[in-house]
Amino acid sequence: MPRHVPIRQCVGCGAKRPKRELVRVVRTPQGDVVVDPTGRKAGRGAYICPSQECLELAVRSRRLQKSLDRDVTQELVAELARQLGTPAEE
């Protein structure tokens, strides 16, 4: 029997990849949007490739906002970029 690998879709480029290759962004029950490196936080989540390109695409297309059902501020985008390990360009 094949091992079950959970697949998730990147809200940026739309690629379907194994969950562990993607970064989970979560809107917590408190309404904060944070990066969830463990993939275990409670809340509404979106998955994204760990790349600046996908982050920008996800925000510009508003797919990230839709997935989280919350608006995403520039500050948050910068914070996400930092946590993704790809600092945002000034």
Ligand SMILES: [Zn+2]
């Ligand atoms: Zn992507």
